[in-house]
Amino acid sequence: MSKAVSALGGVSHKGFVDVAEAGQRGMITVRGDLGSAAMKKAVKAAVGTAVPAPRRIELAGEKGAAWMSPDELLILVPYAEAVATVEVLERALGKEHHLVADVSDARAVFRIKGAKAREVLMKLCPVDFETLAEGEIRRTRAAQVAAAFWKSAPEEYTLVSFRSVAGYVMALLEVSARAGSELNLG
Amino acid sequence: MLTLECPYCGVKADETELAPGGEAHLKRHGPGSTDEEFDGYLFARKNPKGVHFERWRHAYGCGKWFLAARCTATLEVFGTYPAQSTKPPVDLQARIKLKRPGWEGYK
């Protein structure tokens, strides 16, 4: 739908790493019994991955599933497929007690790219990056707002926040990535 | 600035990622309760110097409420456990007793 726009229209900045709003992404909140056979089937049908283990994100190309809490997943799909994916999930979960909600429009997605990408996040999030495992999604705060991020490429992190604070998050990333403010941690 | 491990997701959360929720293991009294019962539920709170059980929410993380056993004087954390507990786990109580022999125990 051409009328649909992301919160910031894909704005980007260059600093000691590049930071950019990554545009729209289909996101679906699924709550239910993560250990059930129906959930396994539903996630497989929706994005083709296994149900992620605690704190893990399973990615398969443009799609994926992230563990958000013991009874909640975040399903990732291309924006245009969100509505259809909701139906796939609803069908697969059937009569099982669950909640599926399209939250694609409630979020903003950012990419932080560069050799020192994690230094930008180190300024904003009280997270020990050395203990962050490969394939881990970390829910935390970025300065004063809720955020979740994962390492999406060897030198890239993807960060998700609420849509209403997208401008705040972008400004945080821009100021934290400004040239000259490298943490020089080697 | 405390660090508490969320028993649901295993994150060693910074206090700034958590929201406090006061005393744990309160018993709700609704309609039909006496004035004394209701007063105790709504207003009376323990304020010990020492072992205390309290509620925390991993607000900036998995969103789950959990319970923590903590020494209010030294800030030692004896353990954290799920909110779906009507009283502190037995092994946790034993651990506290070992560390605080003078503790009168959970009542």
Add this chain to the structure above:
Amino acid sequence: MSTRLQNGGRLIDRAKPLSFTFNGKPVQGYEGDTLASALLGQNRMMVGRSFKYHRPRGLVASGAEEPNGLVGLGEGARFEPNQRLTTTELFGGAVTQSQNHWPSLEFDVGAINDRLARFLPAGFYYKTFMYPRAAWKHVFEPIIRRSAGLGKVPQGRDADRYEYAYAFADLVIVGGGIAGLCAALAAGRQGKRVWLIEQTAHWGGRAVVDGAEIDGKDAETWVRETLQALEGMENVTLRTRTMASGLYDHGYLLAYERVADHTPGDGRPRHRLWRLRAGQVVTATGAIERTLSFAGNDIPGVMLASAVRDYVVNWAVSPGDRTVIVTNNDDAYRTALALLDAGLIVPAVIDARPEARGELPGAVRARGVRVLEGHGVARVKGGKRVTGVSTCIQAGEGAELETIACDAVAMSGGWSPVVHLWSHCGGKLIWDEGGAMFRPDPSRPATGADGAAMVTAIGAANGVLDAAGVLADAHKAAGGKGKAPQATAKPETPVLPVWIMPQGAGPALRAKMWLDPQNDVKVSDVQLAAREGYESVEHTKRYTTLGMATDQGKISNINGLAVLSDALHRPIPETGTTTFRPPYTPISLGAIAGEARGEVFQPLRKTPMHDWHAANGAHWEPVGLWRRVYCYRRPGEGTHDAVNREIRQVRNSVGLLDASTLGKILVSGPDAGRFLDMLYTNMMSTLKIGKCRYGLMCSENGFLSDDGVVVRLNEDTWLCHTTTGGAERIHGWMEDWLQCEWWDWKVYTANVTEQYAQVAIAGPNARKLLEKLGGMDLSKETLAFMEWREGTLGGCRARVHRISFSGELSFEVAVPASEGRAFWEALMAAGEEFAVAPYGTEAMHIMRAEKGFIMIGDETDGTVIPQDLNLEWAISRKKDDYLGKRAQQRSYMASPDRWKLVGLETLDGSVIPDGAYVVADGVNANGQRNVQGRVTSTYYSPTLNKGIAMGLVKHGPDRMGEVVEFPVGDGKVVKARIVDQVFYDKQGEKQNV
């Protein structure tokens, strides 16, 4: 005079001269200088005036403990007061101004206070500015305000930027002297994640100045080699210019990195506040030399012996040609040797100890220097600069024996371990009789999350003052394998505690012995406090201001409490120390704020239509973290006029409100109905699919907490609307009950507030406008009042609710947030023929008040129950329980005397001021007029062309027609009649068409 020596200076680069100004005059220095060393190198000893007596003040120290050398640094947007000369690295073009004097540093009118010192004793303010009371406002306060404050307040915005950074380590070692380096090496080799931080720009601490030998190498070489080894370890992070400001719970340590103080304007953040989480903390923070209390010890030219040594060795600056040493220990003799090595004169060493027979005194004697054993300083001579000292017997009362001409005095009263970090989080101290110092008590450390010690003090910070002992201590504490590095240095004989000099000094001398030179606290002041009954060291501190200056008494606190102990005739450990609180040295407010300024000061939540509003005259109002539009001002239009126009627009045609901020929470599951019946006072389980119902939520206290429209989406799922400010709170409240109380109920919730842009389309032409967009049948027959339907409107996926907060025909339409802006613009375009206009929150508020609808936060304030607001119709009587029900049965809540909601209509049509009270006869126990009610909402209604209000009035609903009085100040009274709260369209005909 003080001067730059021809040779030496391990920290300066003579090939790189730099110039700066001090009070407008040019000063030359070198790269590697501090502002202090550069000033001293140009014979600038006097650098400021003291706070109270405006006495001349010179440099005393060479580091963070300096009490006097404070200046205003920089200009314009980079000006900052109270910058410490001794810890500020020189950079070219620096502009410095001395403080606390007028008109000039050399001639200061305020110095008259010094003459009046006799009349300005400890507690002067408390004793003097008492009576008469009326004098406070017009006499005392203006005087105190003018003389209060150190330095000038910066004007304008700070040009620099600041930031936080979070880091984690197994071990954080604070202090980059040989102790810290040795510990880092040992811990680094074990593979631990180690941070080693040093507050200055240089590694090595005192040992490199004092000339110890380590493992057969000079200390300088050992430090260099150790650093190289550490730099090669990936698990070790090294940071200079980084000061450990404070240690807090669970190993949380704030470290203040001065990234660009020495390179201002280079684009880097000026300061960075590291928020370190340490498994263990090792304090290798060294020790600070104490002053000696003798008469005239505050005259410029009297310095700490270690500082004199630092200036000579590090920066090739001699504080004076002739320097007399005054000491109670061996260490000060190192200063004599350093001065002699530099070719300067040491006329005498005055040693308070009856005997000074150690190796160090021996070495000084061997160079032909007189050592006066058992002697003290009777008096320092000079005004703005030392000219000599007169000697006396330490055991006597101060009879002057001889006068020794000199231009500097190097004093040493022994050393105090830097125990601040050790103490911040509860580590205790013990009094070390032999060392005459408080040092960390290893049996009572600060403990961490696991209940075990989280701090270890090593080296001088642990009271170990000799290099060999320091290294052994550090190596052991870090769990080092094998042998510790071996240091050799001359052995020292014990220190003699000397708290005043001479021991029997009379009142005249004691009144000239400074403890705190910045705040002008003298030995006599502390003794006076003791005589006046002050026993606690904490009280004495506040009464005398001892140690309350910007240096926090680093060189003088121990002397002060020793004097207090003596005056109270009790041992020093019984007096104890004052509390050590962060920060160790002052840190900038910028660093504390971090990145949070300007645009990122706090999150600003924006709806999808925010930018449209901004481009169309939005006058904003903050609601929580949201910005909502208060009204849209047209060119030349005032706020009030805009609001009135918007209301008329809605009442007469159609208007649009951005309602996206309203909370939207999905509640789903087999037990969702049962759950909502507990949460709301109404019955929600019986709500039919396709219908909406207004609901109230209360706290367990019974007080009204939130309200909103609940929508039944399907068999298992409800959508709960909350107030704008309530979305996160109510979602958290729901999760709290589901997780912690009714965890066996099958209910899931999701906060979908931001998934939707929501627009209220209100007014007689609302339906016509939406029909123009097309896609859904919105006729009265298909979509009745309090119903909802899903469909497509103007090409957007839409959920349309027929609900009204304005009393007009009204639809609230939710579309995906991404399409919100397009949907809004489509409405604006389609509405052109109706002259559609957006309206803001104020118009919304007034229209709901015209209809008598309550507003959370206006009619409620956390003490109001639904029954007070005549909302019984929204409280189910069929339910055994709901949150708040039990509380509403309490006698006070059920009392018929509670204030209840009514409408209020002024007799003269005026608007009752916000917050006005209804008065009753008589006065209360405090002599205040009795009250019987208050206004909760009050507006000018453009619809009715008069003032309308709602308020809570005692027995209000039973008093319809009665006139009550609102005093509104200046003796004026507004009279209003109690009326029904619904002012407009009582039958609801307008909304139901």
